[in-house]
Amino acid sequence: MDIRPLASPDELRASIHVNRRAWRVAYADLLPTPVLEMREVAAAANVRARFDQLRRTPAERFLVAVDTESGGDAGDDGADGGDETAVVGFARVVWDAMRTKPFVRDGEAELRALYVDPNWWNRGVGSRLLTSGLSALPETVRVVRLEALTGNEMAEQFYLAREFEAGGENSVDIEGTSYPTEVYWRSVGDDGEETSVRGEANGLGGSSDADCGGDPTDSGGYDSENYESEDCDSEEYDSDGTSRAPDS
Numbered sequence: 001m002d003i004r005p006l007a008s009p010d011e012l013r014a015s016i017h018v019n020r021r022a023w024r025v026a027y028a029d030l031l032p033t034p035v036l037e038m039r040e041v042a043a044a045a046n047v048r049a050r051f052d053q054l055r056r057t058p059a060e061r062f063l064v065a066v067d068t069e070s071g072g073d074a075g076d077d078g079a080d081g082g083d084e085t086a087v088v089g090f091a092r093v094v095w096d097a098m099r100t101k102p103f104v105r106d107g108e109a110e111l112r113a114l115y116v117d118p119n120w121w122n123r124g125v126g127s128r129l130l131t132s133g134l135s136a137l138p139e140t141v142r143v144v145r146l147e148a149l150t151g152n153e154m155a156e157q158f159y160l161a162r163e164f165e166a167g168g169e170n171s172v173d174i175e176g177t178s179y180p181t182e183v184y185w186r187s188v189g190d191d192g193e194e195t196s197v198r199g200e201a202n203g204l205g206g207s208s209d210a211d212c213g214g215d216p217t218d219s220g221g222y223d224s225e226n227y228e229s230e231d232c233d234s235e236e237y238d239s240d241g242t243s244r245a246p247d248s
Contacts, residue, residue: 001125003132006062006090009044009051014087015064015115016047022115030149035175059096061136065089065116065125089116091129095141103170103183104145109137111146130162134188144188147172147181159184 006012020039027036054062067086094100095109104110111133116125134144147170148155160166164184171178 001088001128002066002068003063003128004066006051006054006064009048011064011066011087012051012054012062013044013047015062015090018087018089018117019113019115021118025118026152026154027149030151031174031179035177038175057096059099060092060094061133062092063090063129063132063136065120065129067120088120089125089129090114091133093133093136093144095137101147101170103147103168105143107140108143108145109141111144114146126158127162137188142187142189143185145183145185147183150180150182152182156182159186162186 006015023039024036054060064087067088070086090113091111092113093109094112097104097106100108100110111130114126114129114133116129137144145167146159146164148159149172150169164186166182167185168183170181170183172181173179
């Protein structure tokens with residue numbers, strides 16, 4: 001398993017497939033079936049444009065988990081990376097104050113997305129992506145926040161077991177309907193080193209052991225980025241919900 005920065009449009013397209021599958025499994029009991037089935041994979045030209053935009057965007061890291069051994073066994077709809085590798089998960093962290101969500105304060109970062117293919121849940125992929133994402137943050141960032149759909153128990157268990165704490169409520173609009181979300185936060189130390197946090201919340205964080213909580217493979221944070229939109233600058237809620245599946 002290799003965790004590294006997004007390297008090609010093929011890997012971005014494979015990440016969209018991962019997002020789509022994880023979204024449908026993770027949110028089966030939280031969102032209506034028509035909403036779950038709405039996400040489609042973007043046309044190749046749109047994926048290329050989105051990839052080019054991501055490469056130009058500062059204060060952001062898009063990481064992929066690549067299976068370097070099985071050569072494409074990422075799922076049931078052909079979501080492979082294209083070069084004897086398969087993307088089985090991805091994470092995205094953002095620390096640009098102009099692009100993070102309102103619940104993220106100045107000087108903090110947002111875990112915008114963290115998804116793992118359901119076929120790879122409970123193998124530690126989400127934990128490795130999270131660790132790599134936090135390590136990618138600049139030293140000036142001391143706190144990272146995210147939001148997950150209220151009722152997403154896998155996400156709650158995953159983050160609390162990795163020293164995140166509950167830190168408020170929010171909401172997200174999905175296809176014209178508002179859904180409540182829970183905000184989670186934790187501190188990071190110098191050089192991206194993860195540290196335990198105590199202060200704003202009630203000490204809900206647990207062990208940072210990668211296997212603690214069963215590594216539910218869906219962080220369930222919310223990525224409002226629309227990877228499928230022809231308007232690559234769109235920040236509308238992705239109908240598949242990137243950051244919205246378990247084991248992130």
